[in-house]
Amino acid sequence: MSRVINVLLAEDQGMMRGALALLLGLEDDIEIVAQVGNGDEILPQALATRPDIALLDIELPGRSGLDAAAELRERLPDCRVLILTTFGRPGYLRRAMEAGASGFLVKDGPVEELAAAIRRVLAGERVIDPALAAAALSAGPNPLTQRERDVLAAAVDGATVADIAAKVHLSPATVRNYLSAAIGKTATRNRMEAVRAARQNGWL
Amino acid sequence: MSRVINVLLAEDQGMMRGALALLLGLEDDIEIVAQVGNGDEILPQALATRPDIALLDIELPGRSGLDAAAELRERLPDCRVLILTTFGRPGYLRRAMEAGASGFLVKDGPVEELAAAIRRVLAGERVIDPALAAAALSAGPNPLTQRERDVLAAAVDGATVADIAAKVHLSPATVRNYLSAAIGKTATRNRMEAVRAARQNGWL
DNA sequence: GGCGGGCGGTGACTTTTGTCATGGCATGTG
DNA sequence: CACATGCCATGACAAAAGTCACCGCCCGCC
CATH class of the missing domain: 3.40.50.2300 (Response regulator)
Known part of the structure; x- marks a missing residue:
C-alpha cells in the first residue's frame, strides 16, 4: 500500500x-x-x-x-x-x-x-x-428555468406573491406567471406541491 | 465502578x-x-x-x-x-x-x-x-387543539381543502375553520406559514 | 345549573391563487 | 432572416383559500 x-x-x-x-x-x-x-x-x-x-x-x-x-x-x-x-x-x-x-x-x-x-x-x-x-x-434533467427556480425557492415557507415579488424584484403578476409555469412543469396543483416536487428531485 | x-x-x-x-x-x-x-x-x-x-x-x-x-x-x-x-x-x-x-x-x-x-x-x-x-x-405550551393539529398535519405537502377533508373525514367547510383557527393561533398569514410555525415549535 | 371549550357544521363574503391570452424585448440558432 | 426560447409585464377571469357570524352537541367544571 x-x-x-x-x-x-x-x-x-x-x-x-x-x-x-x-x-x-x-x-x-x-x-x-x-x-x-x-x-x-x-x-x-x-x-x-x-x-x-x-x-x-x-x-x-x-x-x-x-x-x-x-x-x-x-x-x-x-x-x-x-x-x-x-x-x-x-x-x-x-x-x-x-x-x-x-x-x-x-x-x-x-x-x-x-x-x-x-x-x-x-x-x-x-x-x-x-x-x-x-x-x-x-427523471430527466431539471425542466425549470433559473427564474422559475428563484421564484419557487422564494415561495418555500409560505410567502405570499407580494413577498416573493419583493424578494426577487419582479412584478407580482410576473411572479404568478412563473409560479404557474413551475406548477405546470412539475405536474402539480399548487405552489406548495410544486415546491415539494422540485425539492424531491433536487431541482432547487 | x-x-x-x-x-x-x-x-x-x-x-x-x-x-x-x-x-x-x-x-x-x-x-x-x-x-x-x-x-x-x-x-x-x-x-x-x-x-x-x-x-x-x-x-x-x-x-x-x-x-x-x-x-x-x-x-x-x-x-x-x-x-x-x-x-x-x-x-x-x-x-x-x-x-x-x-x-x-x-x-x-x-x-x-x-x-x-x-x-x-x-x-x-x-x-x-x-x-x-x-x-x-x-414558548409556552402547545396552543393547538387535537383537530387543529390533525388538519395542519394533513396540510403539510400542499394538499387542498378537499384532500384534507377526505383524509381527516371532515366537511370541507369545517376544515377551513380549523385551518383559520390554526393560522390565528400561530399568528401567521396562511396555512403554509402556520405549518412552518407549528413544526418549528414541535407542535406537530 | 350556567359557563367555557372543544367539536362539527353551514352560508356569505373578501382576498389570494392559479390560468390564460397577449404584448414587447432580448437572446440565440437553423 | 425567421423562429424558438427565455424574460418581464398586463389584464381578465375562475377557482381556491381565508374570515366571520352563527348554529347545535357534548363534556367538564365551578
Whole structure:
C-alpha cells in the first residue's frame, strides 16, 4: 500500500461530524486533516491542508456542498470529491456529477461503505449507487428555468406573491406567471406541491 | 465502578446509527445490546434485551421516538430514556419530558457529550440543554387543539381543502375553520406559514 | 345549573391563487 | 432572416383559500 489518505470532512451536524472523524481515524490508511461545519470554510481549509479527498455534505450553512465541490475541482484538481448526503435526490446526483464529484453516497448505508468508498475513489473508481443513478437518468434533467427556480425557492415557507415579488424584484403578476409555469412543469396543483416536487428531485 | 451499561440505539440513518454504535462500543463501560432503525421495533427489542437506557431519535419511520418513549416508560420503568434528535424544538423537549425522558440531546454538540450524557442519566441526573429548556418554557405550551393539529398535519405537502377533508373525514367547510383557527393561533398569514410555525415549535 | 371549550357544521363574503391570452424585448440558432 | 426560447409585464377571469357570524352537541367544571 502507498501513503496515508488525507481527507477533509465537511458536515454540519456536530455529532455526525465527530463520529465520522473518529471512525475514519481508526482506519490505518486514513487521516482526517480538516473538519469543517460550514460550506464557506471548505475551500480555505482545503487550500491550507491539501487533502487527497474531500468528503462533503450537500446541505450546509453557508455555501452548498455542491458549489464547494465545483470550486474545489477548479482550484485543487488533484483533490477528489466524495459527496455524502442525507437525501438521494436525482437532481443532487446529477449536479454532483456536473460539479466533478467522483462519488455520491447517501447516509443510509452501513458505515463500512464509507471507508471503502474513499479507497475506491482514490483508486480512480467512481462510486455511485446504481439504483440512484437509474433514478437520476429516468427523471430527466431539471425542466425549470433559473427564474422559475428563484421564484419557487422564494415561495418555500409560505410567502405570499407580494413577498416573493419583493424578494426577487419582479412584478407580482410576473411572479404568478412563473409560479404557474413551475406548477405546470412539475405536474402539480399548487405552489406548495410544486415546491415539494422540485425539492424531491433536487431541482432547487 | 459498577456493571456495564446496556444501551438500545434507535436511529434511522444507517450511517449515523453505525457510527454511534461503533463509537459507544469503544467505551469500556458501555455495550450496545440492540440497534433499530424503525420506531415500531423499539419496544419489542427493548423487552427482549432489557437495556438500562434507550437512546431514541424522534423522527423515525413507524412510531415516533416520543411515542416509543412513553410506552417504554410504562412497560419497562427501569429503562431510562435519552432523546437524541436533530431538532431542538421547544415542543419536542416538552413532550419528551411529559413522556418521561431523562434527557434530551441535540445532534449538534460534540460526540463526547453523548457518552457523558449516558453516564449522567444512569447516575440519576437529568440532562437537558439549559438554553433549550429556557426556550421551551418561554414558548409556552402547545396552543393547538387535537383537530387543529390533525388538519395542519394533513396540510403539510400542499394538499387542498378537499384532500384534507377526505383524509381527516371532515366537511370541507369545517376544515377551513380549523385551518383559520390554526393560522390565528400561530399568528401567521396562511396555512403554509402556520405549518412552518407549528413544526418549528414541535407542535406537530 | 350556567359557563367555557372543544367539536362539527353551514352560508356569505373578501382576498389570494392559479390560468390564460397577449404584448414587447432580448437572446440565440437553423 | 425567421423562429424558438427565455424574460418581464398586463389584464381578465375562475377557482381556491381565508374570515366571520352563527348554529347545535357534548363534556367538564365551578
